[in-house]
Amino acid sequence: MARSNNKTRGNASPPQTPCKSCPLRQNKAFRRFSAEELEFMQSFKGGELVLDAGSTILVEGTNSPHLYTVLSGWAIKHKSLEDGRRQVLNFALPGDFLGLQGSIFESMHHTVEALTGVVLCVFPREKLWTLYEKHQGLAFDVTWLAAREETILGDYLVTVGQRRATERVAFVLLHLFRRARQLELVRANKVAFPFTQEHLADTIGFSLVHTNKTLKQLRRTATFKWTGTEFEVLDEKKLAELAGESASVPSVRPLI
């Protein structure tokens, strides 16, 4: 279940990263932008926002004048019921785009919270329309990102609705591992997972206790280790089998 953690501290205007030399764009997972596109992104970008772990980035039911791209760090998207039950919808990693719903509808339909310290690129949402008018390639990219989110939510819905306990845990852990690997966050099959068993429980729709017992059972398969923050995959093939079927992680993607 959720805990309340409402601090939102952060620094505006830290040392800026020019889009041309964006560290994320070095990664082959992101499609190459043209010079004009990069120039536009630079003009679109209103600054950077640095937030501590635990900060709230966007709030369900409210509206932000900004769109964000995660430059570094992890965040979590979730929705809550009145009595405190909480469902994690998805995780946000570097390159992920946040706040589109607020620019399209009257308000956000979920909350986004930083799991680690994060650096966000900030875009004023009133310029989103300019992007559609002047850079159709980027407009298509925005649609791409929305469609990808839809795909992930669909995979998670299948997981929560149909998979059994060990499958659910294996599926989510492997999915996050593979996303992290695509972003070159994995070294020697190890990656820092900055979330707790409670986050995992709220992702797969189980209680914390049952999630813990399922993890205990899964550890006997010796397909992974997860101690403290470090997650290590020992037998990816077998873990993928335990997950039932793995979620697709597109190999090339846009970086708005």
Place this chain on the structure above:
Amino acid sequence: MARSNNKTRGNASPPQTPCKSCPLRQNKAFRRFSAEELEFMQSFKGGELVLDAGSTILVEGTNSPHLYTVLSGWAIKHKSLEDGRRQVLNFALPGDFLGLQGSIFESMHHTVEALTGVVLCVFPREKLWTLYEKHQGLAFDVTWLAAREETILGDYLVTVGQRRATERVAFVLLHLFRRARQLELVRANKVAFPFTQEHLADTIGFSLVHTNKTLKQLRRTATFKWTGTEFEVLDEKKLAELAGESASVPSVRPLI
């Protein structure tokens, strides 16, 4: 659980409906298109496809050269695991857009199946790019539709992950009732629901038997009637309370 039903019969080129006089556009729920937009939609539209109930419209893992808009009828979007377990992701009603994933990724990530006879507007996907280039308003609409799908999937994920049995059933029934009402398919609080308890079970992540028993329990609240195909709401406020919290149905939407 799923049954296999692979017939795909249909008639191409039936009497065509010109976009200008599209019956759906009479409905105030859809935003008004400019003359140029209507003209483009007319040129974008490649024809109409009429399919019987049970027909498969799009198949997970494959790719279709077409995009579709539902002109009339109901369809269901679902994903299956190898052993036959099936998760319904969403329902498609008139005005809903189908096949975007196939135009953005290598293939569809879910299957779409007609629940009733349906009439679909057919669009060649290679012209989607022209839409982005020439009609940014429509491009934004495509993004809007993708974001709306994301919102609904998020609501369903919360429902399956966190709500208890009666809440799940009430939530989905009310959500579909309200979507149907927006499309003027509801007369005297009654609407034809063209799906079975098995479809509902696969939507909320329960077995058919347990779904049936939950329905029996819910009927005692006298908030609705559901006999045969007809669904009638008797006490919407109370039903909404039983659902826990209702999903948003945007009041104005685009019709691609």
Place this chain on the structure above:
DNA sequence: CGTTACCTTGAATCTCCTCAATACACGTGG
């Protein structure tokens, strides 16, 4: 060195699943 956050485990209970049987409506072919 106490507090806090997170992880772990056991016991009792309840929710939900599977299996199995029955009932009903409908359409098809004899």
Place this chain on the structure above:
DNA sequence: CCACGTGTATTGAGGAGATTCAAGGTAACG
């Protein structure tokens, strides 16, 4: 017309799976 098969809805019984409650353990941090 009736007999039969099929799809859907309903109900009971027994057991697997998940929840809640409760307690204890460990590492990090001031």
